[in-house]
Amino acid sequence: MRIVHLSAEFAPLAKAGGLGEVLVGLSRELTRNSHDVDIIIPKYDFIDLSKVQDLKIEVPNFKCLEFYNAMWQAKAEECNLHLLEARHPAGYFHRGKIYGCEDDTARFIYFSRAALEYLKLKNEPIDILHLHDWHVSLCAPLVKDLFKELKIKAIVLSIHNVEYQGKCAPSDLDLIGFKGTHYLTPDRLQDNNPKFPKTINLLKGGIVYADAVVPVSPSYAKEILTPEYGFTLDPTLQKVQHKIKGILNGIDTTLWDPAKDPYISPQYAIESAIKGKLANRVKFALDQTKRPWVGGITRLVPQKAPELIEETLKTTLELGGCFLLLGSSPIPKIQAHFDQLKEKYKGNNRVFLHYLYDEGMAHQLYAALDLLVVPSYFEPCGLTQLIAMRYGTLPIVRATGGLKDTVFDCEDSKNPIQCRNGFSFVDPTKAALNATLKRAFALFKSDPSTFQSLIRRNMQSDFSWKSPAQEYLKVYRTLCKHHTPKLQMQEPIPRFT
Ligand code: ADP
Secondary structure, eight states, X not given: OEEEEEOSOBTTTBOSSHHHHHHHHHHHHHHHTTOEEEEEEEOOTTOOGGGSEEEEEEEEEEEETTEEEEEEEEEETTEEEEEEEXXXXXXXXXXXXXXXXXXXXXXXXXXXXXXHHHHHHHTOOEEEEEEETGGGTTHHHHHHHTOTTSOEEEEEEEESOTTOOOEEOHHHHHTTTOOGGGGOSTTTTBOXXXXXXXXXXXXXXXXXXXXXXXXXXXXXXXXXXXXXXXXXXXXXXXXXXXXXXXXXXOOOTTTSOTTTOTTSSSOOOSTTHHHHHHHTTTTSOSOOSSOOEEEEEOXXXXXXXXXXXXXXXHHHHHTTOEEEEEOOOSSHHHHHHHHHHHHHTTTOTTEEEXXXXXXXXXXXXXXXXXXXXXXXXXXXXXXXXXXXXXXXOEEEEESOHHHHHHOOBTTOTTSOGGGOOBEEESSOSHHHHHHHXXXXXXXXXXXXXXXXXXXXXXXXXXXXXXXXXXXHHHHHXXXXXXXXXXXXXXXXXXXXX
């Protein structure tokens, strides 16, 4: 099949979180399965071009509205990567970062249209145009209404996090030649929040106009149909339930492999995991006596329950463990609070707090920890618990979204023995978290052989993209089967659920 992904991220070149990881993992797996896969992302100024192969300019000059662009082509992580250089005077992708600019919506609206202009120029048949998150959601209505000549059989939208929706004014759509007011209706792109009737919601556009909507885990696919997790898009999602199919993410087992990981030393496999993990602690200037090392690798945003992460720090110290955190916050108040914590625990040789986005350090932490805590209020899929398990680190998670679909408490008799792989709790409270931490510490201290057998079982488990990629292919094939070339639409719309 010929599949074109449009995304804001592609790991590790341009990664802010799980989205970039999905792009590389899914694309690599589909490419290895002999599918013809292209990924288009913006050519950000910070991308380290020495990390790609065969870089060449593919289209030196093409117009989007009155602005010029170029398309670059390269091999990255075995995939065909296309880098869209927007020569827009606003320097949209010369900001040294992926997100966090005031004009983020304008940046990605422009990218959406420019990417479609490139596809129009190429004029090649495409089976699936696969969109990821709000950044490129506008492509769904653009293809259906403005770029009708594109030979695309079907559009898939993956939702990696429904909290981020991309909101703007109708006039922002006018800027790229799309009539904003035409789309400002409840059945199109009008934001569902009645307080903002003049707001365009880009993610909603993707949900309404795509042929299939894929949230990144089966539990999350159900949760977002409710007001608690739908962030006002639940009524829209309910209306299109027939085209929603939750597919659990995998992890890219080439980038995440403790036996070959260039960031860690020593590298280790299942047989050498216990020793290997201990040796990976030496680089951290912490108390090296045998005690549980507990940590988190996370963005510090409300979704991730920063107060429960802080509670983990306190309880871990009380229970005699070491606590390590890698993560920073885009929210100044939260960051300031964690800065104070760092001050408070300065000089404590059982605490390590590192507030940077640091890929290498993340690998080193996964290798050194015994327990990784993910207490999120909601979690579309979550990758850190999967990576942790591959590195022989047991996850402690709140049972929500993809965490619920991947972590099965080792002391819950309802879970078949062979599935038990970590610790989980239901209520997002300090009490529930602390009780779970205590259980994990107790197992570590009083039953090391069970603890170690869980480590081995997890390291043997298959968290790769093999099976999820097949699920995506099923969706792609169903859509293509129902494609009617003349009408350029799905008729009748297939049901996924
Ligand atoms: P989200 O996408 O919501 O941030 P996920 O669990 O899906 O959460 O993915 C997080 C990814 O980002 C993982 O690969 C994790 O290792 C990585 N990550 C999170 N924080 C940091 C950090 N401070 N430094 C390096 N990597 C990080």
